[in-house]
Amino acid sequence: MDKKSKIYIAGHRGMVGAAIWRILSSKGYTNLIGKSSSELDLRNQNEVLSFFSNEKPDVVIDAAARVGGILANNNYPYQFLMDNLQIQNNLIDAALNNDVKKFIFLGSSCIYPKFAQQPLKEEYLLTDSLEPTNEWYAIAKITGVKACESIRKQFGKDYVSLMPTNLYGTHDNFDLKTSHVLPAMIRKFHEAKLNDHSPVELWGSGSPMREFLFVDDMAEAVVFALDNRLPEYLYNVGTGIDLTIRELAETIQNIVGHKGEIVWDSSKPDGTPRKLMDISKMHQLGWKHKVELKEGIEKTYNWFLENIDNFKEVKL
Numbered sequence: 001m002d003k004k005s006k007i008y009i010a011g012h013r014g015m016v017g018a019a020i021w022r023i024l025s026s027k028g029y030t031n032l033i034g035k036s037s038s039e040l041d042l043r044n045q046n047e048v049l050s051f052f053s054n055e056k057p058d059v060v061i062d063a064a065a066r067v068g069g070i071l072a073n074n075n076y077p078y079q080f081l082m083d084n085l086q087i088q089n090n091l092i093d094a095a096l097n098n099d100v101k102k103f104i105f106l107g108s109s110c111i112y113p114k115f116a117q118q119p120l121k122e123e124y125l126l127t128d129s130l131e132p133t134n135e136w137y138a139i140a141k142i143t144g145v146k147a148c149e150s151i152r153k154q155f156g157k158d159y160v161s162l163m164p165t166n167l168y169g170t171h172d173n174f175d176l177k178t179s180h181v182l183p184a185m186i187r188k189f190h191e192a193k194l195n196d197h198s199p200v201e202l203w204g205s206g207s208p209m210r211e212f213l214f215v216d217d218m219a220e221a222v223v224f225a226l227d228n229r230l231p232e233y234l235y236n237v238g239t240g241i242d243l244t245i246r247e248l249a250e251t252i253q254n255i256v257g258h259k260g261e262i263v264w265d266s267s268k269p270d271g272t273p274r275k276l277m278d279i280s281k282m283h284q285l286g287w288k289h290k291v292e293l294k295e296g297i298e299k300t301y302n303w304f305l306e307n308i309d310n311f312k313e314v315k316l
C-alpha cells in the first residue's frame with residue numbers, strides 16, 4: 001500500500017481505531033483521516049455521502065460501532081441492531097459508490113453461533129443459533145461481513161472482514177457498568193489495593209476459558225490486511241491461546257500488586273465455557289501476534305494509571 005494513500009479510519013477515537021491510527025502513523029502512513037461521532041454521525045446517510053464525495057478516500061477501515069456488554073445489549077436492543085446496521089451500511093455503500101479500493105470491516109468472535117465447536121473456524125459463521133444476549137449486535141455485524149463478501153463476489157473489490165477475539169489495551173473502557181472482563185478486573189484490583197487490599201469479588205466460578213489479544217496486535221493485523229490482498233472474505237484474528245478466568249484474575253492481581261483475597265460469586269453466570277479462535281488462516285498468510293498477555297496487561301495497567309482521571313464518566 002502506498003504510504004500516501006488516503007485512509008479513512010471510522011471510529012478513530014475508540015480503542016481499536018486509536019490503535020490503528022497510532023500504528024499506521026508509526027509506519028509512515030501520512031494521509032490518515034478521522035471524524036468524531038459529533039463531527040460526522042455515521043448513522044446519517046446524507047452526511048456520510050457528502051463526506052465521501054468531498055474526501056474521496058482510497059481506503060476505509062471501519063472501527064466505528066456501537067459496542068457494549070450484556071447489560072447494554074439487553075437494555076438497548078434496537079440501538080445495537082439499528083445503529084450498527086446504519087453505520088456500516090452507510091460506510092460500505094458510500095465506499096462502493098465512491099470507488100474505494102479497499103475496505104476493512106471488523107466483526108467480532110461473539111457473532112459466531114453460541115454452541116459452535118471450538119476452536120472457532122471462519123466457516124462456522126451462520127451454522128447455528130446466536131447467543132441471545134447479543135443477537136442484535138451479532139445480526140448487524142453478520143450483515144456487515146456479508147455485505148463486504150457480496151461486494152467482493154459481485155464487483156471483485158478487496159473488501160475484507162477481520163474477526164477479532166476479545167481485545168484489551170490502551171484507551172480501553174474501565175467503566176465497571178459497561179466494561180469487558182479484563183479492564184474491569186484491572187480497575188477492581190487497583191481500587192481494592194488502594195482500599196487496604198480489601199477482597200475482590202468476581203462473577204462466576206473462574207473456570208470459563210477465554211482468549212485475549214492486545215489492541216496493538218489487532219491494529220497490526222489491520223495493517224497486514226492493508227498491505228496484502230487477502231484471498232478470502234473473512235479472517236479470525238487472535239492469539240490462539242486461552243486461559244481460565246481464574247488464571248486471568250491471578251495474573252492481573254500480581255501485576256497490580258493486590259495482596260487480598262479473591263471471592264468467586266458462583267451464584268452469577270459463567271457464560272460460554274470456552275471461546276477460542278482458530279487463527280490458522282492468518283498464521284498461514286504470515287500474521288502472528290507479538291504481545292503476550294502479561295506484557296499487554298502491564299502496558300494496559302500503566303496506561304490506566306496515567307489516565308485514571310480521564311475515564312470517570314459512564315458511557316452508555
Ligand SMILES: NC(=O)c1ccc[n+]([C@@H]2O[C@H](COP(=O)([O-])OP(=O)(O)OC[C@H]3O[C@@H](n4cnc5c(N)ncnc54)[C@H](OP(=O)(O)O)[C@@H]3O)[C@@H](O)[C@H]2O)c1
Pocket residue numbers: 010011012013014015016017035036037038040041042043062063064065066067083087106107108109164165166167168180
Ligand atoms: N473491544 C473489543 O474487545 C472488540 C472485540 C471484537 C471486535 N471489536 C470491534 O472493533 C470495533 C471497535 O471497537 P472498540 O472497542 O474500539 O469500540 P469503542 O472504543 O467503543 O469505539 C467505537 C468508536 O465508534 C465510533 N462511533 C460509534 N457510533 C458512531 C456514530 N454514530 N457515528 C460515528 N462514529 C461512531 C465512536 O466515535 P466517538 O468516540 O467519536 O463517539 C468510537 O470512536 C467495533 O467494530 C467492535 O465490534 C471490538
